Amino acid sequence: xxQFNQVYKRYPGGHEALKNVSFGIAEGEMVYLTGHSGAGKSxxxxxxxxxxxxxxxxxxxxxxxxxxIKREAIPPLRRNFGLVFQDHKLLFDRNAFDNVxxxxxxxxxxxxxxxxxxxxxxxxxxxxAREKANPIALSGGEQQRLCIARAIVNHPNILLADExxxxxxxxxxxxxxxxxxxxxxxxxxxxISTHDEGVLAKFPAxxxxxxxxxxx
Amino acid sequence: MNxxxxxxxVLRETLQRLLLTPGASLLSIxxxxxxxxxxxxxxxxxQSMQTLDARLGTKPQISLYLAGxxxxxxxxxxxxxxxxxxxIEAVEFIARDAALKQLRQSTGLADVIDxxxxxxxxxAYVVHxxxxxxxxLEALRNEIQAITGVAHAQLDSDWLRKLEAIxxxxxxxxxxxxxxxxxxxxxxxxxxxxxxxxxxxxxxxVVKLIGATxxxxxxxxxxxxxxxxxxxxxxxxxxxxxxxxxxxxxxxELTRLYASSFNLPSLSPADSLSLxxxxxxxxxxxxxxxxxxxxxxxxPR
Numbered sequence: 083x084x085q086f087n088q089v090y091k092r093y094p095g096g097h098e099a100l101k102n103v104s105f106g107i108a109e110g111e112m113v114y115l116t117g118h119s120g121a122g123k124s125x126x127x128x129x130x131x132x133x134x135x136x137x138x139x140x141x142x143x144x145x146x147x148x149x150x151i152k153r154e155a156i157p158p159l160r161r162n163f164g165l166v167f168q169d170h171k172l173l174f175d176r177n178a179f180d181n182v183x184x185x186x187x188x189x190x191x192x193x194x195x196x197x198x199x200x201x202x203x204x205x206x207x208x209x210x211a212r213e214k215a216n217p218i219a220l221s222g223g224e225q226q227r228l229c230i231a232r233a234i235v236n237h238p239n240i241l242l243a244d245e246x247x248x249x250x251x252x253x254x255x256x257x258x259x260x261x262x263x264x265x266x267x268x269x270x271x272x273x274i275s276t277h278d279e280g281v282l283a284k285f286p287a288x289x290x291x292x293x294x295x296x297x298x
Numbered sequence: 299m300n301x302x303x304x305x306x307x308v309l310r311e312t313l314q315r316l317l318l319t320p321g322a323s324l325l326s327i328x329x330x331x332x333x334x335x336x337x338x339x340x341x342x343x344x345q346s347m348q349t350l351d352a353r354l355g356t357k358p359q360i361s362l363y364l365a366g367x368x369x370x371x372x373x374x375x376x377x378x379x380x381x382x383x384x385x386i387e388a389v390e391f392i393a394r395d396a397a398l399k400q401l402r403q404s405t406g407l408a409d410v411i412d413x414x415x416x417x418x419x420x421x422a423y424v425v426h427x428x429x430x431x432x433x434x435l436e437a438l439r440n441e442i443q444a445i446t447g448v449a450h451a452q453l454d455s456d457w458l459r460k461l462e463a464i465x466x467x468x469x470x471x472x473x474x475x476x477x478x479x480x481x482x483x484x485x486x487x488x489x490x491x492x493x494x495x496x497x498x499x500x501x502x503x504v505v506k507l508i509g510a511t512x513x514x515x516x517x518x519x520x521x522x523x524x525x526x527x528x529x530x531x532x533x534x535x536x537x538x539x540x541x542x543x544x545x546x547x548x549x550x551e552l553t554r555l556y557a558s559s560f561n562l563p564s565l566s567p568a569d570s571l572s573l574x575x576x577x578x579x580x581x582x583x584x585x586x587x588x589x590x591x592x593x594x595x596x597x598p599r
Contacts, residue, residue: 157511171503184508188514190303242372
């Protein structure tokens with residue numbers, strides 16, 4: 083499903099974020115991405131989501147090489163992903179419901195069908211009662227869950243989560259991990275970047291550890 | 299069906315966005331309306347002058363005023379001679395009595411004419427030459443002038459040619475004005491959309507991240523430009539119609555004094571539709587320039 087071959091990522095100015103990284107992730111697998119901040123976790127996730135391109139080497143996602151992917155091919159590729167961001171990237175000019183609706187609008191869903199799916203996703207993360215609330219009125223944990231609802235509403239094959247439990251207390255973190263675990267059980271490929279030891283211990287899975295841009 | 303629904307959704311959202319800042323929207327629409335109403339007004343004026351031109355007939359003619367005291371036979375012989383002339387297409391005789399009657403009917407001078415003891419008008423021939431060339435016409439006029447029995451031959455094309463020249467000049471002026479103001483409209487929309495893109499930067503980044511196509515991202519901005527242009531066109535139409543109404547009221551007074559009826563025509567349905575389509579297109583164009591200029595700069599990081 084995802085294949086990295088001798089991937090280098092060098093930023094302008096000479097900083098090398100990834101050095102000779104090679105690994106593969108099978109369909110339906112759950113993988114942790116660990117390492118200190120600045121070790122290249124975010125860069126790696128950005129390469130998978132075609133937000134950035136590798137400097138050299140190949141990144142294959144669902145058979146497409148991110149290094150040479152055409153601009154027009156990026157939106158359809160991204161629709162396979164659910165993206166969970168550390169900073170949530172919610173839109174504060176609309177309520178929780180409309181935030182989750184956004185990915186379905188982009189795909190041109192039938193509004194009634196879309197509304198059903200949005201409510202199902204909100205229910206899954208325990209926010210059904212807050213659908214009319216503006217995200218700014220939600221707590222940090224609720225915002226994170228709303229971001230997850232938006233990521234899963236489209237029934238993605240691959241879920242990429244960048245520090246999803248980063249700023250949350252243990253109880254919330256475990257709640258969110260339990261949600262992820264349930265997606266894993268229905269066959270979604272999961273890649274979660276984290277440095278939360280508690281999470282790793284409680285929800286064990288394969289770990290890719292990055293150190294200064296190199297895979298250990 | 300899917301796309302239609304999507305377009306309707308964007309249209310509804312765009313309307314909401316316009317209503318969200320009613321003051322700014324109204325101002326932009328008014329500016330557009332005023333800018334467009336100027337060339338539209340000029341166009342209507344020109345058009346009405348052209349219909350006037352056509353009514354008078356732009357074909358040049360030579361009026362022949364005959365000397366007094368000619369017998370009917372002499373007049374007829376002169377007419378035959380003119381008709382046989384190869385440079386002349388048609389000849390029309392206007393008897394002095396008929397001319398007086400016409401004058402009496404078409405002007406408000408009935409009282410004055412009734413007071414005359416005798417008819418001051420001469421018999422006349424109106425000659426329609428084949429050529430329109432000024433030099434040829436002048437030569438023909440001189441030739442006819444020299445015929446015995448012709449008191450005076452007058453070439454009537456001069457002022458018509460002047461009118462035509464003025465109309466051509468007016469057309470050019472209106473076209474230039476329209477071009478300049480259109481350009482200004484495109485620039486205004488360009489800037490409006492640029493500001494919108496900047497304020498919606500975060501939203502654009504997010505929808506790009508979750509797989510929105512460029513077309514999806516562009517659509518609301520293009521709709522906004524188009525809708526604003528269309529509303530501006532409607533404003534221009536209303537302004538131009540208002541100006542026409544006011545001018546016609548004033549003209550009515552004037553033309554009554556000149557014993558003719560002359561009205562500025564209102565915009566025809568076809569012209570009105572063209573105006574709306576054109577202003578919507580200008581808005582769309584400005585938005586399109588702006589979007590293609592600014593959107594690619596916003597990439598998620």
